[in-house]
Amino acid sequence: xxxxxxxxxxxxxxxxxxxxxxxxxxxxxxxxxVVAGSRRGAxxxxxxxxxxxxxxxxxxxxxxxxxxxxxxxxxxxGGVDVxxxxxxILTPRLSGFLSVTDEDFITTFxxxxxxxxxxxxxxxxxxxxxxxxxxxxxxxxxxLPDPSIIDYTVSKAALTNFSKALSKEVGPxxxxxxxxxxxxxxxxxxxxxxxxxxxxxxxxxxxKDTAREQIVDSIGGFATGRFTRxxxxxxxxxMLASDRAGNITGADFTIDGxxxxxx
Numbered sequence: 558x559x560x561x562x563x564x565x566x567x568x569x570x571x572x573x574x575x576x577x578x579x580x581x582x583x584x585x586x587x588x589x590x591v592v593a594g595s596r597r598g599a600x601x602x603x604x605x606x607x608x609x610x611x612x613x614x615x616x617x618x619x620x621x622x623x624x625x626x627x628x629x630x631x632x633x634x635g636g637v638d639v640x641x642x643x644x645x646i647l648t649p650r651l652s653g654f655l656s657v658t659d660e661d662f663i664t665t666f667x668x669x670x671x672x673x674x675x676x677x678x679x680x681x682x683x684x685x686x687x688x689x690x691x692x693x694x695x696x697x698x699x700x701l702p703d704p705s706i707i708d709y710t711v712s713k714a715a716l717t718n719f720s721k722a723l724s725k726e727v728g729p730x731x732x733x734x735x736x737x738x739x740x741x742x743x744x745x746x747x748x749x750x751x752x753x754x755x756x757x758x759x760x761x762x763x764x765k766d767t768a769r770e771q772i773v774d775s776i777g778g779f780a781t782g783r784f785t786r787x788x789x790x791x792x793x794x795x796m797l798a799s800d801r802a803g804n805i806t807g808a809d810f811t812i813d814g815x816x817x818x819x820x
Contacts, residue, residue, distance in 0.1 A: 560799035563588035566634045567798065568626060570617050570676060571644035573599035575744035576694055579791030580641050585609055587795050590634055594626040594644075617644050618668045620675055627679040636683040639798040642673035642693040647709045647746050649756045654707055662708045669712035674719060681727065688731035690806075692797050693720050694790070695736040697813050701776070705757075713738075717809060724807035733806035735797050740813025741773060743784045773816075780815025 567584045571577040572593035578601055581591050590609040593602050594617055602612040613629050615622035630637050646668045650657050673693055684691065698710040699717040717736050724734035747753050748769065758768030773779065790812055796802055797810070811817060 558801070560587045560795055560801055562639075562795065562799055565589045565638040565798070566592070566630055566636060567639035567641060568592045568594065568630050568637050568676070568680065569641040569643060570594045570623075570626070570672065572612075573597065573602055575746065576739070576742060576787050576790045577641070577643040578602070579787035580643060580794040581605065581610060581791075583788065583791035583795040584639070584641075584798065587799070589639065589795075589798070592626065592630040592633070594622075617672050617676075623672065623675040624679050627676065627683075630680075631683060636687050637680045638684070638687050638689040640676055640680045640684065640689070640691045641794055641798075642676055642691065644672045645669045645694065645696075645746075647706055647753065649705055649753055649760075650707055651705060651757070651760050654704065657708055662711075665708040665712050666715070669709070670715050670719065673716060677723060681732070684732045685727065685730045690733040690735070690798055690802075691720070691723070692794050693717075693734075693736045694794075695720070695738045695809065697738050697740045697811060697817055699736075699738055699809075701817065703776070706753075721807050721809075728806050733797075733802070735802075735805060735807070736809045737790060737793055737797070738809055738811045738813070739785050739790050740779075740811075740816040741784050742790060743786055747784070777816055777818055779813075783814060785812055785814055 567589045572581050573595035581593050585608050593612050598612045598614050613626050695717045696713040699713040703710050720736045741747050754769035755765045758765045
């Protein structure tokens, strides 16, 4: 299926690894030009540099970092057709709610919510002009509250709500706004060094793989029996970015291997 993304310009935040890198690869494979934002870049992005990818380094939790990223797309390629908000952080809070400070909540909200709000604000004039779309990576935790990551789950609920509200405003102007809510994905956030599984495993006195299985079992388990792969989320991003999804807006797409068992 041709997604008709040739000559489209996409901006992806948090693009150096995990879901962000997978989204870059999927968009490039469909012919898009991608401006890939990350804090430090990555060898994987450098390898894609000859395939219509421009890597922009900067702190995307700041106004200046986001503005530089969007400005690069506008100055180099004339505008933005697709914005993929992917930047996010997750910190296990294993000592309970009373251990989570105001500063913890502020840091998480700044990265998970305000970065997306700032990117949307900066890109929106161009997106309106070009009838573009915004795809934001949220989480099943937006509607599956988890006290062990309380600031993360609250921030993702806010992020999904923001995206839905924005879709109502800008839909009549030709801009589509959707969210993707993955369950656990095979990324560093979950299975990498210092990730969720390792942190919980250290606290429980078990190895990372055992902790991963116990965490998943505690929230209901996967119907498919496995984690979601980053490239599966990346391909969904590309589909939602395309005109094939031209009448889809204000929607949330769960990709969780059947983790959520309710309607």
